[in-house]
Amino acid sequence: MLESTIAAIEPLDEAAMAEARELHGRLTKPAGSLGALEELSVRLAGLAGTCPPPLPGAPAVAIFAGDHGVHAQGVSPWPQEVTAQMIANFLAGGAVVNAFARQAGAAVTVVDVGVATPIPGAPADPVPGGAAVPLDPAVPRLVGATVRRGTRDFTVTAALTRDEARAGVEEGIRVAGELIGAGAGILLTGDMGIGNTTPAAALIAAFTGADAAETTGRGTGVDDPTYRRKVEVVRTALDRHRPDPADPLGVLAAVGGLEHAALAGLILGAAARRVPVLLDGVIAGSAALAAAAFAPDAVGAMVAGHRSAEPGATLALRRLGLEPLIDLGLRLGEGTGALLALPVVTGAVRVLHEVATFDSAGVAEK
């Protein structure tokens, strides 16, 4: 499934992009006046292979959740159980991501790929992966797709086996296909996993070559001693595993997490189906680097929702050549920054559908 998905990812359609650029030049606005929205709409035309590209209807945010063996090293001030407790909160509609999803009209799917503790109140048998899904923005949904109940501590051994990392990536591909099959016109990335900014920092260091001190941030707000320990943990893991950036499955297995692997898969799945994927913060950025290492043309499907306050997020976006749409100092995750950016993406496309040309509106050109 991974290999066939990678093989299906192709470059942007140059003819559709040229058509979108030409159309922009005829719309009733000074050329270039919509700034970054113009190039974004051109890119989305290239992704869809048609101009104008479809409006990104039926948005769907996929929140991949997992726990982390490296939590034992004291890299987060929060207990591991908060991952499962927040999933219960997502399903009850009480988290920030739910508020923003309601505002955006986005369906919320939580995918348990690696949660270590029981999810309070969750059915013993959540919807198994593969079940038919209605995209109902009012009802958050849990998909049970556990690969293993938390990764191993990567300061000691590889976080995952290659097979486990592959299973995580393939679950993300499967979810992308399921959501797009149910009608989603744009996918948004979300994450939940106490400690997951530490593997994100390690992945970004592995893929960009940046130092652990540059890629590591304060996550949920760690104090100075914890921050120093976190940098050391990332450095120790990189020294121990020496991950090869040309082998993304190996990197994800050595220093990644199951939600990072699944998000890489979601991105690949969206790119293969030529549906845009709106990236959230640093976890998504680290997964996007993995996706780009699997398939460089996958970058064409990526839209950077926002600039997370985590320093690694900026390094990841720079490496991918993506400019974030909004920059509000958010550092939450869950998909919150991606959801806030969604109207910007829709606006960029709507211009190509609805704005009159100088000719049709009888407006004089300069």
Ligand SMILES: Cc1cc2ncn([C@H]3O[C@H](COP(=O)(O)O)[C@@H](O)[C@H]3O)c2cc1C
């Ligand atoms: C209540 C709560 C809600 C969250 N929602 C997202 N995160 C975010 O913070 C975690 C990563 O930060 P660190 O690596 O410092 O643990 C992830 O679960 C991420 O989704 C949350 C964290 C907490 C505590």
Ligand SMILES: O=C(O)c1cccnc1
């Ligand atoms: O930017 C993010 O994605 C982020 C930042 C801090 C904690 N969790 C996620």
